[in-house]
Amino acid sequence: MLKKEELVHLQEMAKKIRCHIIEMIAEAGSGHPGGSLSCTDILVALYFHEMRIDPSNPNWQDRDRFVLSKGHAAPALYAVLAEKGYFPMEELKTLRKTGSMLQGHPDMKKTPGVDMTTGSLGQGLSAANGMAIAGKLDGKDYRVYVLLGDGELEEGQVWEAAMAAAHYKLDNLTAFVDHNGLQIDGSITDVMSPEIIEEKFKAFGWHVIDINGHDFEEIINAIEQAKKMKGKPTVIVANTVKGKGVPYMENQVDWHGKAPTKEQAQEALKALIG
Amino acid sequence: MAKIATREAYGEALAELGEEIKDIVVLDADLSKSTKTTVFAKKFPERFFNVGIAEQNLMGTAAGLATCGKIPFASTFAVFACGRAFEQIRNSICYPNLNVKIAATHAGITVGEDGATHQSIEDIALMRSLPNMTVISPADAVETKKAVRAAAMLKGPVYLRLGRHPVETIFDDSYEFEVGKGVVLRDGKDVALIATGIMVGESLKAAEILARDGIEAMVVNIHTIKPIDEEVLLKAAECKAVVTAEEHSIIGGLGSAVAEVLIEKKPVLIKRVGIRDVFGMSGKPEELMKAYGITAEDIVNAAKSLILSYK
Numbered sequence: 001m002l003k004k005e006e007l008v009h010l011q012e013m014a015k016k017i018r019c020h021i022i023e024m025i026a027e028a029g030s031g032h033p034g035g036s037l038s039c040t041d042i043l044v045a046l047y048f049h050e051m052r053i054d055p056s057n058p059n060w061q062d063r064d065r066f067v068l069s070k071g072h073a074a075p076a077l078y079a080v081l082a083e084k085g086y087f088p089m090e091e092l093k094t095l096r097k098t099g100s101m102l103q104g105h106p107d108m109k110k111t112p113g114v115d116m117t118t119g120s121l122g123q124g125l126s127a128a129n130g131m132a133i134a135g136k137l138d139g140k141d142y143r144v145y146v147l148l149g150d151g152e153l154e155e156g157q158v159w160e161a162a163m164a165a166a167h168y169k170l171d172n173l174t175a176f177v178d179h180n181g182l183q184i185d186g187s188i189t190d191v192m193s194p195e196i197i198e199e200k201f202k203a204f205g206w207h208v209i210d211i212n213g214h215d216f217e218e219i220i221n222a223i224e225q226a227k228k229m230k231g232k233p234t235v236i237v238a239n240t241v242k243g244k245g246v247p248y249m250e251n252q253v254d255w256h257g258k259a260p261t262k263e264q265a266q267e268a269l270k271a272l273i274g
Numbered sequence: 275m276a277k278i279a280t281r282e283a284y285g286e287a288l289a290e291l292g293e294e295i296k297d298i299v300v301l302d303a304d305l306s307k308s309t310k311t312t313v314f315a316k317k318f319p320e321r322f323f324n325v326g327i328a329e330q331n332l333m334g335t336a337a338g339l340a341t342c343g344k345i346p347f348a349s350t351f352a353v354f355a356c357g358r359a360f361e362q363i364r365n366s367i368c369y370p371n372l373n374v375k376i377a378a379t380h381a382g383i384t385v386g387e388d389g390a391t392h393q394s395i396e397d398i399a400l401m402r403s404l405p406n407m408t409v410i411s412p413a414d415a416v417e418t419k420k421a422v423r424a425a426a427m428l429k430g431p432v433y434l435r436l437g438r439h440p441v442e443t444i445f446d447d448s449y450e451f452e453v454g455k456g457v458v459l460r461d462g463k464d465v466a467l468i469a470t471g472i473m474v475g476e477s478l479k480a481a482e483i484l485a486r487d488g489i490e491a492m493v494v495n496i497h498t499i500k501p502i503d504e505e506v507l508l509k510a511a512e513c514k515a516v517v518t519a520e521e522h523s524i525i526g527g528l529g530s531a532v533a534e535v536l537i538e539k540k541p542v543l544i545k546r547v548g549i550r551d552v553f554g555m556s557g558k559p560e561e562l563m564k565a566y567g568i569t570a571e572d573i574v575n576a577a578k579s580l581i582l583s584y585k
Contacts, residue, residue, distance in 0.1 A: 067338075107369075107370070108370050109370055115341065117365070123362060126331045126337070126366070127337050130335040132338075133323065134342030156330070161334065164335065167326075168323075
């Protein structure tokens with residue numbers, strides 16, 4: 001059970017992150033608000049509750065790793081990293097601008113705290129596998145987290161990697177699926193259904209947990225369960241709402257990859273702050 | 275001289291280096307018997323990962339291992355490494371400049387009987403187009419062993435192009451290999467034969483044949499196609515003509531790389547000996563080399579026609 005104060009702290013942080021996301025994307029004039037807002041609570045739970053990290057030493061060898069396989073949710077990751085102190089908050093305004101350390105998709109060579117370069121969908125789980133294997137080889141106890149989109153599961157490489165993670169018994173690896181049900185061209189079940197996601201991972205030899213991806217209690221319990229699981233990787237299928245927290249964006253496929261105008265951003269911020 | 279395939283030398287070199295460099299890990303995609311990574315696998319089973327027939331995951335896993343300080347060697351056939359997994363090499367390895375070595379065997383048409391689907395003739399073009407990538411194509415077993423070591427020592431992505439077919443050994447153990455440094459194997463002033471991989475041996479043979487007709491051919495071994503040794507190319511261009519020779523498409527490979535340098539810095543007549551924009555086919559390696567026009571004789575003919583045109 002989370003202590004009440006911590007729960008409030010996480011909820012407040014999530015609100016802040018969502019505000020940053022809206023401001024950053026509005027300022028950039030492009031970006032992906034829908035999928036950034038849907039995975040915000042997962043990132044907040046990882047970075048502000050769970051992960052063993054040291055923002056003053058981003059390359060610390062014993063740190064827990066995080067791979068944002070759905071790299072287009074970069075604004076959510078950048079906002080979290082800035083709030084953790086990996087780089088100054090002012091950098092957030094430079095998202096997607098020429099010369100910025102904050103590229104449109106995560107770049108481990110440019111941004112402190114980014115553990116893997118991603119953005120081309122389907123590649124993050126393989127990299128996370130490599131990190132988890134390295135941890136086992138070196139007898140280190142760090143954990144590796146990776147966040148995938150549900151539409152991303154349509155990429156074949158995800159399943160190559162899913163097969164391998166179970167084969168190598170990577171119990172130091174936990175994957176999240178941000179199951180918001182939408183991809184650029186529409187509903188995932190209309191475009192190319194990856195369902196039933198839980199059954200597929202189970203068949204690939206994973207330990208599967210199904211949660212509400214906006215409930216910190218559930219997210220953190222699932223992470224705890226995953227840490228106890230031996231001999232198997234765990235996938236946490238997080239049921240989420242695309243555009244979560246901004247009423248006019250919620251469950252609207254149009255907000256996958258579109259920036260709000262100044263007025264729309266103001267409206268979003270008002271709704272978020274409440 | 276005994277004929278040894280460069281893939282054999284790769285397998286041996288890797289197993290030797292594994293002793294010395296504990297961070298080396300090896301990944302294969304169900305072809306370890308053919309790529310010869312099985313030698314390493316037997317010696318260091320805990321550092322060997324057979325990811326199955328899954329080349330995209332092969333490259334991605336190697337990238338992840340590299341972020342944690344490992345030196346992964348990822349092996350499969352050249353056509354699958356560079357073709358199937360091109361975008362993984364681009365986005366997960368080269369863009370973040372990760373320390374992954376892609377050691378691909380079965381390059382070129384001397385794969386032989388397996389035919390066109392397994393004969394990579396475009397891998398040099400693909401790999402050298404990627405920023406941060408170093409591209410090495412050794413000529414024989416000795417050079418391969420030295421190249422494997424050099425690749426392990428170099429920080430950043432390396433593509434090692436290896437062959438299936440046994441080739442004559444050109445170098446002895448005293449040979450000094452330096453990444454990015456071309457090697458003049460024979461001096462000459464009438465024509466320069468610039469070759470890579472198994473075509474280095476063919477070029478040496480061609481130079482002998484040309485000598486019988488009183489033509490003095492310089493022979494240059496370009497084992498590193500990227501970064502290419504401009505200095506040695508400019509020296510070669512002091513001959514009145516240049517013939518490039520590669521077991522690869524004439525589009526985008528060594529011939530293109532040489533032409534790119536010389537057209538800007540020292541224009542000279544060039545002929546490219548290579549696969550002329552067609553796919554391969556099944557057959558015995560030597561017969562295929564004849565059929566596709568990449569033998570010593572073809573290099574001789576190219577050299578002579580160039581000399582005729584400038585005389």
